[in-house]
Amino acid sequence: MRNTASFAGQVLDQPQNILEIEGLQMFFPILKGFLRRQVGSIKAVNDVDLSIRRNEVLGLVGESGCGKSTLGRCILRLYEPTGGTIHFDHGGERFSLLDLKKHEMRKMRRSIQMIFQDPFSSLNDRMTVKEIVGEPLLVNQVASGRELEDRVERMLVRVGLRPEHMRRYPHAFSGGQRQRIGIARALAIHPALVVADESVSALDVSVQAQIMNLLKELQAEFQLTYVFISHDFGVIRYLSDRIAVMYAGKIVEIAARDELLHTPRHPYTEALLSAVPRVKAHQRRDRILLKGNPPDVSNLPKGCAFSERCSYAKDICSNQVPVLRGVGEGHQAACHFAVEIKLRGI
Numbered sequence: 563m564r565n566t567a568s569f570a571g572q573v574l575d576q577p578q579n580i581l582e583i584e585g586l587q588m589f590f591p592i593l594k595g596f597l598r599r600q601v602g603s604i605k606a607v608n609d610v611d612l613s614i615r616r617n618e619v620l621g622l623v624g625e626s627g628c629g630k631s632t633l634g635r636c637i638l639r640l641y642e643p644t645g646g647t648i649h650f651d652h653g654g655e656r657f658s659l660l661d662l663k664k665h666e667m668r669k670m671r672r673s674i675q676m677i678f679q680d681p682f683s684s685l686n687d688r689m690t691v692k693e694i695v696g697e698p699l700l701v702n703q704v705a706s707g708r709e710l711e712d713r714v715e716r717m718l719v720r721v722g723l724r725p726e727h728m729r730r731y732p733h734a735f736s737g738g739q740r741q742r743i744g745i746a747r748a749l750a751i752h753p754a755l756v757v758a759d760e761s762v763s764a765l766d767v768s769v770q771a772q773i774m775n776l777l778k779e780l781q782a783e784f785q786l787t788y789v790f791i792s793h794d795f796g797v798i799r800y801l802s803d804r805i806a807v808m809y810a811g812k813i814v815e816i817a818a819r820d821e822l823l824h825t826p827r828h829p830y831t832e833a834l835l836s837a838v839p840r841v842k843a844h845q846r847r848d849r850i851l852l853k854g855n856p857p858d859v860s861n862l863p864k865g866c867a868f869s870e871r872c873s874y875a876k877d878i879c880s881n882q883v884p885v886l887r888g889v890g891e892g893h894q895a896a897c898h899f900a901v902e903i904k905l906r907g908i
């Protein structure tokens with residue numbers, strides 16, 4: 563399907579999906595002994611298919627260790643995936659990201675940027691704010707000298723900082739301000755796609771809300787597409803147009819936000835939703851306490867990876883891996899009983 567968008571007075575006919583991921587695998591080798599022999603692999607991302615639509619916020623949610631960051635890093639090739647394809651549609655061209663040479667990929671990172679989790683370690687403490695925010699512009703030869711300074715200043719003001727902050731070092735800022743610096747750095751170069759990995763998780767709740775609002779405003783203003791990664795359904799719910807739920811290296815459910823929140827089709831999603839705090843006092847919700855831990859992704863069970871924790875599991879679940887399949891319009895779930903069982907949403 564194609565979108566018709568208007569840009570600088572021109573009408574551009576562009577594909578609806580900005581990114582198409584197919585069969586993506588990121589297996590980290592487990593090496594042992596003096597000869598560093600490979601004795602197994604950590605299947606951090608295991609056959610993921612995922613399409614990201616232009617100008618949407620795709621929320622990626624799941625417990626710690628399920629592979630969210632690894633998937634995000636593979637999109638930017640900060641990790642080199644061990645299998646699959648990633649196609650990026652930009653400026654009227656379709657690029658196979660995993661086939662690009664290293665220097666071509668470095669150039670491509672003008673258009674695909676990442677905002678990291680920890681505002682205290684993701685900024686170089688020896689660089690001034692001007693150097694931090696201006697670096698991508700300088701490295702990519704987008705601006706230098708007075709023009710660079712002007713662009714940095716405009717971007718700082720846009721994210722709620724002041725021009726005089728340019729001369730200061732990161733340690734002089736609060737967590738929220740540091741995250742604003744990280745956002746200014748990622749957006750100064752005007753990317754098309756932003757992977758935001760736990761970008762508000764380290765912040766106080768009130769600051770979280772400010773940064774989420776800022777990210778929302780900037781999305782509309784800069785026509786951005788976000789892959790927004792978080793373990794916190796509250797955050798994902800606030801920002802996302804569609805939500806993908808990840809478990810043990812795989813997408814187990816994906817749907818439009820409200821559809822997923824109100825009519826989940828995977829028992830794992832139901833359990834995650836049961837832990838989301840209520841907005842109104844009369845909304846009663848019994849929390850589903852998941853037994854045990856997620857499986858070891860270097861030694862997955864034979865059938866459904868969730869079977870040992872699932873209260874709906876039947877015999878087939880421990881023998882056959884459920885595939886991600888359509889269960890409604892734009893709604894997919896990887897559960898043998900996705901259609902039969904009635905799950906509770908919020």
Ligand SMILES: Nc1ncnc2c1ncn2[C@@H]1O[C@H](COP(=O)(O)OP(=O)(O)OP(=O)(O)O)[C@@H](O)[C@H]1O
Nearest residue numbers: 590604606625626627628629630631632633793859
């Ligand atoms: N560089 C690496 N080398 C080996 N294993 C790794 C590496 N990076 C991640 N892993 C493993 O891959 C799996 C997925 O990790 P990942 O960091 O992607 O999870 P996550 O969903 O982002 O978790 P969190 O919510 O804690 O950030 C984990 O088992 C992790 O230990």
Ligand code: SF4
Nearest residue numbers: 866869872879897898
């Ligand atoms: S396939 Fe079986 S074990 Fe897996 S989520 Fe569905 S019901 Fe539970």
Ligand SMILES: [Mg+2]
Nearest residue numbers: 630631632760
């Ligand atoms: Mg992570």
